[in-house]
Each structure stands twice: as structure tokens, then as C-alpha cells.
Amino acid sequence: xxxxxxxxxxxxxxxxxxxxxxxxxxxxxxxxxxxxxxxxxxxxxxxxxxxxxxxxxxxxxxxxxxxxxxxxxxxxxxxxxxxxxxxxxxxxxxxxxxxxxxxxxxxxxxxxxxxxxxxxxxxxxxxxxxxxxxxxxxxxxxxxxxxxxxxxxxxxxxxxxxxxxxxxxxxxxxxxxxxxxxxxxxxxxxxxxxxxxxxxxxxxxxxxxxxxxxxx
Numbered sequence: 383x384x385x386x387x388x389x390x391x392x393x394x395x396x397x398x399x400x401x402x403x404x405x406x407x408x409x410x411x412x413x414x415x416x417x418x419x420x421x422x423x424x425x426x427x428x429x430x431x432x433x434x435x436x437x438x439x440x441x442x443x444x445x446x447x448x449x450x451x452x453x454x455x456x457x458x459x460x461x462x463x464x465x466x467x468x469x470x471x472x473x474x475x476x477x478x479x480x481x482x483x484x485x486x487x488x489x490x491x492x493x494x495x496x497x498x499x500x501x502x503x504x505x506x507x508x509x510x511x512x513x514x515x516x517x518x519x520x521x522x523x524x525x526x527x528x529x530x531x532x533x534x535x536x537x538x539x540x541x542x543x544x545x546x547x548x549x550x551x552x553x554x555x556x557x558x559x560x561x562x563x564x565x566x567x568x569x570x571x572x573x574x575x576x577x578x579x580x581x582x583x584x585x586x587x588x589x590x591x592x593x594x595x596x597x598x
Contacts, residue, residue: 450551456572457482460546462517462539465525470515470539476572479512479598481591483565484552485584488520488528492563496584497534503588504535510595512567513537519544519561555581563587567594 451457461471472480483500485493500507500514507514514536520528525538541547544561552562565587567576576594580586 450549451566451574451577453574453577455574457566457568457574458546458549460549462541462546463522464540465522465529465538467522470537472572475513475515477570479510479570479595480568480572481507481512481514481565481595482517482568483515483563483587483591484517484547484550484561485563486561487518488524492582492584493518494532496563496587497528498532499585499588500536501532501534503592506592507595510592510598512595515539517541517546519547553579565591567591569598 457472459472461469464470472482481500483496485496487493497516500516504514516534516536516538518525518538519541521542522540525540528534529538547561550566552564554560554562560581562579563581563584564577564579566574567578569575575598576591578587578590
């Protein structure tokens with residue numbers, strides 16, 4: 383005869399180690415961007431959420447962080463539309479240093495800070511002979527409004543569908559839910575000399591890139 387075991391509803395909790403926090407309190411403490419609102423923004427992430435939290439498998443997470451562009455390599459070329467709807471190719475800038483920075487989204491707090499920091503140091507980049515290119519998945523109209531609002535003097539490219547982001551292997555954050563914030567510095571020959579990733583300190587991208595450019 384087959385036997386079955388029925389546990390009281392409170393038994394599972396009693397079997398867990400006492401130091402493991404309950405899921406609800408852990409999420410609220412470790413993910414500060416959750417709020418009472420059904421929509422929120424957090425350093426470039428625009429999202430809506432439900433009461434259930436889905437965590438990708440470890441295999442999908444490993445895939446999201448595998449870099450395809452490394453220091454010393456020549457990254458894949460691309461042609462994307464800028465904030466004025468014009469096609470701009472990476473090859474256009476060959477012969478001069480180029481700063482290519484991928485950011486999550488227009489008009490979010492971290493991305494606005496980063497864009498304005500590049501703007502405020504733009505003369506230093508020009509003095510170093512470098513071009514600055516910002517890339518996100520926003521469309522050209524969003525880029526145009528973003529550039530106009532904050533008086534951004536550099537090129538913003540629309541990577542709708544995140545094709546270039548994927549080809550370059552820009553890693554995502556927060557289990558793949560937050561598009562990565564990663565900056566590349568290419569020398570005059572188009573070779574990557576610096577890869578800098580820092581999601582939560584956007585302004586440091588400017589310091590690190592200028593430091594490298596001044597040493598080229």
C-alpha cells in the first residue's frame with residue numbers, strides 16, 4: 383500500500399534555517415526601486431511589476447554577461463540612426479579616438495547624470511581629439527528630445543532591438559532586467575583600449591575615459 387505524508391502548513395517555514403529572511407522582506411530591502419506604484423524607474427530601468435518575481439535561470443544569466451568585445455580587439459562595425467534621423471556608421475570616425483557608451487534609457491536619473499557629465503566635459507574630449515557617441519534602445523525622436531532638453535553636443539544613436547548591444551556583448555545587470563551601462567574607448571585604429579562598466583556611478587565613466595584618452 384502506498385503511503386503519503388501530509389505536513390501542516392507551518393512545517394515548511396520551520397524547516398528553513400532561521401537566518402534566511404522571508405522573501406518579501408528580502409526583496410524590499412535589496413531592490414530599492416520597488417514602490418507602491420505599478421511603474422517605477424531605477425538608474426535607467428523603466429518597468430512595471432507584479433507581485434510575483436521571476437528569476438532567470440543560471441544559464442541565461444551566464445549568457446547575458448559573456449563579453450564579445452575585449453580590450454585589444456576591433457569591435458563589430460555598425461550603422462545606426464542618430465537623433466536627427468541620419469545614418470551614422472562607426473567607420474566614419476576611424477582615424478580619431480572614439481568613446482562609445484551604452485546606456486539604459488533616455489530621461490532616467492542615472493542616464494541623465496551621465497549624459498550631462500559627458501556634456502560638461504565635452505571640451506576636454508574635443509581637446510583630446512575624441513568623438514563621443516551614446517547608444518541606447520530608444521528611438522530617434524526620444525533621442526532628439528533628450529539631446530535638446532539637456533543641450534547635448536554629441537551624437538546619440540538609436541539601437542532599437544538592441545542588436546548592436548548584443549553584438550558587442552554589453553552585460554546586463556540585475557539578472558538581465560537592467561540594460562548595462564558600459565563605455566568603450568577606441569583608439570585611432572579602432573582598437574578597444576578601455577572597457578569600463580559601472581551601473582550605479584554614471585559620472586565615473588567620464589573620469590575613466592578622460593584618464594585613458596589623455597594617456598594615448
